[in-house]
Amino acid sequence: MALLEIREVTRRFGGLAAVDRVSLAIEAGEFFTLLGPSGCGKTTLLRMIAGFDEPDEGELFLDGKSLSGIAPEKRPVHTVFQSYALFPHMTVAGNIAFPLEMANRPREEIARRVRETLALVHLDEKGQAYPHELSGGQKQRVALARGLVNKPRLLLLDEPLGALDAKLREEMQVELINLQRDVGVTFVFVTHAQQEALALSHRIAVMNMGRVEQLDTPDRLYTAPSSRFVADFIGKINLIEVEVIDASHGHLGLRAAALGEFAAEPVPGVKAGERGALALRPELVRVTERLESVDLRNRFTGRVKELLYLGDVTLYKVQLDGGFVIEALLTNAAPGRARLFKAGDSVTVAWRHDAGVFLRG
Amino acid sequence: MDERREARESGSGGWTRWAVAGPPTVFLLAFFLVPAFIVVAASFREPGEFGGLVPLAAGWRAAFSMEAYRFLSGDLVYAQIFASSFAVAFATTLICVVLAYPLAWLIARSPRRRRDLLVLLVILPFASNFLVRIYAWIMLLGPANLLYTPFAVIAGMVYVHLPFMVLPLYTNLEKHDPALLEAAQDLGANAWTRFWRVTFPLSLPGIYSGSALVFIPVLGMFAVPELLGGTGDILIGNLIKEQFLDNRDWPLGSALSIGLTIAVLACAGIAAAGARRGLQGTEAVS
Structure with missing residues (x-):
């Protein structure tokens, strides 16, 4: 039995469905992420799990028991808020003790568990400090400690890293992974940052316009997106509009107006004449000097239009002779790479026929 | 730089x-x-x-003469009037807190567009003359046989000073982050606990400044006890006014004023010390 089951849940605001017939199951011990752009319904869904909002249709089950009509304070579900929402008039220790006091734990147990939890988030020295004396990262850790101290069945995290700067955010990501593994509490994490979701999660539900577009592991989402939305939302990708011209020879023959003909892996059920898009990750696109021999059939010539040097990698935008601009990501330190290309260089662009994913529609 | x-x-x-x-x-x-x-x-x-x-x-x-002070300390009646003045001020402040808190809370919770109107309604009585409003209380209390009683004095005092408690409390409550109450609820606190553990401690600065704005003027107020109170309801304010206008004893009136000032400063000092201890950490919100 799943720890949390969301069954056909719909929530409307003024006739508009913020969450539209969402069904999913979250297993105990999982680091589960709801990922999507703002307004996709992920926060509404989170608030329904916490109890601050009730679904118009459908039901939520925690440990097999319905959550409908159960007030937030009665749910064994705690939230780490985006703004942290630390109590400014209480010390760090007072903040962390709060949920234990609400649960009427004995005084000695509260003291011991506050101490343990402070150690868990590396704030042993800060128990007597007030929230306004802490840095952003420290506040974040207090909020986590307060959410975890009473061992909730579920910890909900609402964009908790949004307010941190890039370097701190990366550190906190590593800490979050370790923390979740150590305490074994199930995390439901809400974010619009796809890299964060990929880095942290066991499974990700990508949401768009109130619906779950795809629910999968991070690597499956990245390498095998099931829709244009998911392909485009997660990472960088080339989306090439194509028409299927041949589906009979163990591969897909595709034709793109601004490019020409090329091949891709077959997709069950796809027939000649269908339209769709080929989703191709930039790092799977090879760029070589025009005179070099390339043993790939998907091969086009063009000129480097723009490039973005990023230190470890360079992102090239190559205008192909057919007019299409393709993005290619090349590692700068690859063996045998004599030099970087410059804008205006004539190059050959190629990719393996199984590099891209054909998406229907 | x-x-x-x-x-x-x-x-x-x-x-x-x-x-x-x-x-x-x-x-x-x-x-x-x-x-x-x-x-x-x-x-x-x-x-x-x-x-x-x-x-x-x-x-x-x-x-140079100590006559006024000697006279004051020689008669216990002055100490009694000081004591009853502080009692009235204390009762007025307490009643104002109890009445103003729900009102300020409701205003702070109402839709943003309506708040300004409600605040305007709170201060609207100031638009008419103070004495006229006290005379109106005479009309109200007379038929009920409550005129010239301590009740009438305190009712009048509360009526006059209530807005001074509502406004600072409202300004404080309005700034509370609703996420804090959500967090408290999320962590297991029911409505009652949310109020006493979060809203109330965070509103203490508002209560303190409102109390100062009520307590101190009430101590010096003479019009309300004069118009609504009986002979036994005389307060320091009346005493001072009497010395200057009726008895024509300026030194005694001055000595009473100084006594009042020292008492008020002492109260303010104690309150400030108490507030500083209770306020740790709330600066972030208020």
Whole structure:
């Protein structure tokens, strides 16, 4: 039995469905992420799990028991808020003790568990400090400690890293992974940052316009997106509009107006004449000097239009002779790479026929 | 870099600062500090035959006399009036807190567009004359046989001072982050606990400033007890007014004023010390 089951849940605001017939199951011990752009319904869904909002249709089950009509304070579900929402008039220790006091734990147990939890988030020295004396990262850790101290069945995290700067955010990501593994509490994490979701999660539900577009592991989402939305939302990708011209020879023959003909892996059920898009990750696109021999059939010539040097990698935008601009990501330190290309260089662009994913529609 | 900018600002700010701060400083010196010294000096002199003070030419006793203070400390009735004045001020403040809190809370919770209107309604009574409003209370309390009682005095005091409690409380409550209450609820607190553990402690600064705005004026107020109270409901304010206008004993009136000032300052000092201890950490919100 799943720890949390969301069954056909719909929530409307003024006739508009913020969450539209969402069904999913979250297993105990999982680091589960709801990922999507703002307004996709992920926060509404989170608030329904916490109890601050009730679904118009459908039901939520925690440990097999319905959550409908159960007030937030009665749910064994705690939230780490985006703004942290630390109590400014209480010390760090007072903040962390709060949920234990609400649960009427004995005084000695509260003291011991506050101490343990402070150690868990590396704030042993800060128990007597007030929230306004802490840095952003420290506040974040207090909020986590307060959410975890009473061992909730579920910890909900609402964009908790949004307010941190890039370097701190990366550190906190590593800490979050370790923390979740150590305490074994199930995390439901809400974010619009796809890299964060990929880095942290066991499974990700990508949401768009109130619906779950795809629910999968991070690597499956990245390498095998099931829709244009998911392909485009997660990472960088080339989306090439194509028409299927041949589906009979163990591969897909595709034709793109601004490019020409090329091949891709077959997709069950796809027939000649269908339209769709080929989703191709930039790092799977090879760029070589025009005179070099390339043993790939998907091969086009063009000129480097723009490039973005990023230190470890360079992102090239190559205008192909057919007019299409393709993005290619090349590692700068690859063996045998004599030099970087410059804008205006004539190059050959190629990719393996199984590099891209054909998406229907 | 910051230091240099600060230096430049304070350098050029030399005369600007005086241009801004000068007039109010001069005003306060001339019309607040000087009169205060005159009151102190008057309390150590002898009353003149027809009011005012005995001319200094009448000898050294005219310039310095402890007579007013001796008189005050000689009669227990003055201490009793001080005590009952503090009791009335304390009761008024407490009732104002209890009445103003829900009102301020409701205003702070109402839709943003309606808040300004509600605040306007709270201060609307100020638009009509103070004495007229107290006379209205005479009309209200008379038929109910409550006029000239301690109840009438406290009712009048509460009525006059309630807005001074509502406004600072509202300003405080309005700034509370609703996420804090959500967090408390999420962590297991019911409505009652949410109020006592989150809303109330965070509103203490509002309660303190509202209390100061009510307690201190009530101590000096003489119109309300004079119009609504009976003979036994005399307060320090009435006593002081009487010395100046009826008994024409300026030194005694001055000595009473000084006693009142010292008592108020002592109260404010104790309250501030208490507030500082209770306020740790709330600066972030208020």
